[in-house]
Amino acid sequence: MDDVGRRQYSIILVTCFLFVNTLSNVYGGITSTFVRSEFPATDIPLDHEVFAVPPGYNAPQQVHITQGDYDGKAVIISWITPDEPGSSEVQYGKSNKNYEFTALGTAPTKYTFYQYKSGYIHHCLLSNLEYYYKIGSGDVAREFWFETPPELNPDTPYVFGIIGDLGQTYNSLSTLEHYMESKAKAVLFLGDLSYADRYASSYEYDQIGLRWDTWGRFVEPSTAYQPWIWNTGNHEVDFLPQLGEMTTFKNYLNRYTTPYKACNSSDPLWYSIRRASAHIIVLSSYSPYVKYTPQYIWLKQELKNVDREKTPWLIVLMHIPFYNSNSAHFMEGEGMRSTFESWFVDYKVDVVFAGHVHAYERSNRISNIKFNVSNGYPYPVPDESAPLYITVGDGGNQEGLAGPFLDPQPEYSAFREMSYGHSTLEIFNRTHALYHWNRNDNGKKLPTDAFVLHNQYWASKQMRKEKKHYLRSVAAGLGVY
DSSP states (O other), X not given: OOHHHHHXXXXXXXXXXXHHHHHOXXXXXXXXXXXXXXXXXXXXXXXXXXXXXXXXXXXOEEEEEEEOSSSSSOEEEEEEESSSOOOOEEEEESBTTBOOEEEEOOOOBOOEETXXXXXEXXXXXXXXXXXXXXXXXXXXXXXXXXXXXXXXXXXOOEEEEEEOSXXXXXXXXXXXXXXXXXXXXXEXXXXXXXXXXXXXXXXXTTHHXXXXXXXXXXXXXXXXXXXXXXXXXXXXXXXXXXXXXXXXXXXXXXXXOOOGGGGTOXXXXXXXXXXXXXXXXXXXXXXXXXXXXXXXXXXXXXXXXXXXXXXXXXXEEOSSOSSOOBSTTTTTTHHHHHHHHHHHHHTTOOEEEEOSSSSEEEEOSXXXXXXXXXXXXXXXXXXXXXXXXXXXXXXXXXXXXXXXXXXXXXXXXXXXXXXXXXXXXEEOSSSEEEEEEEEEETTEEEEEEEEEEEOHHHHHHHHHHHHHHHHHHHHHHTTOO
């Protein structure tokens, strides 16, 4: 970074600091007084343009991409052809309509869910990253582009969006549109995608699959152009024995793929990626995680694999929050918290994002790892080595907002608001990032909660370095070496 860049960066940090401190006391335990006015939490009508099927026979639809490997040097492009298999090829190149390369995807697959029959699902791995790509052929071919991520580097700037519990309502549309106005390059998704299982009434069972299709078309304006890092929630489980559907995550796993094998995971529901200066760990709240289970064994090893010298930002995604002061799902994450929280503290995780609770909440740095049956420490306590826990389960789904919040507000809760929205995390370098939560204010985007996030690893490393330098200076002054 040159001198001009450093000056601009310093101005940004100072401006952010002043903004945060005029907005709220970051550790003040604030419950927002904002009251969400009436805004329909009902699904967008099926004939709305956001669900429109691309014109032409067998045109590719529901296009989405995700990271295709461990280090961001590949993408997986997925799409559906509704009528027949069509081509599984992806043409791609560095300039628009100049496609120098071709990649062949896996053979398209289909599945059934009760009376629903899916289209043909395609997945294609591009390991030679370029900008523009085309899928389909002839008059129904469709063209898109994506941005190649920067090389792994501890000081690489990057912006992530954070969205959870989205659904397909008018509130969902506001969240998606607001997010697409941001500078974010990739979405960290916290689970609960389509809410298709909400249609499991006796006369709508066949709509479960159809609502996965509408959601895929709904989010395509974003998912076709930048990677969404997928995670699952309870609305992806789809365990419906009354319909003869006993295979969990069936709709999700057929449509959405993850690079789990690249990080030695045994299951696509939990995995990790590295991107720019961040190491992202995705956990499955609805898969076994206790001692000696595959997810437990994998996470124990993956945390050892994190190299904070290369990727200083360590971020964890899950669906059920560890800390939540809403009456909805209160303490529902205790099982996973008691299993993994001490690891998060030991490895200095920077931030844990969760969804599930349909409201927004940010914690202070706290932990509850000292408790045993005799020591008298049953409650969370301040812990500067602990991550921040942030719940962003407010994408806008049909179930509406969660509430009320518990009263009085617990000490571990720093800021909370019962509203819809999304977040962004703008990483500047190895030491600082700027976080925003943006409220959907009756269809308008309004930045509401913000703070400068200090990296846990590099902050502690710098403090140790300064302490060591100070002790050396003292020793030198006393004639001790």
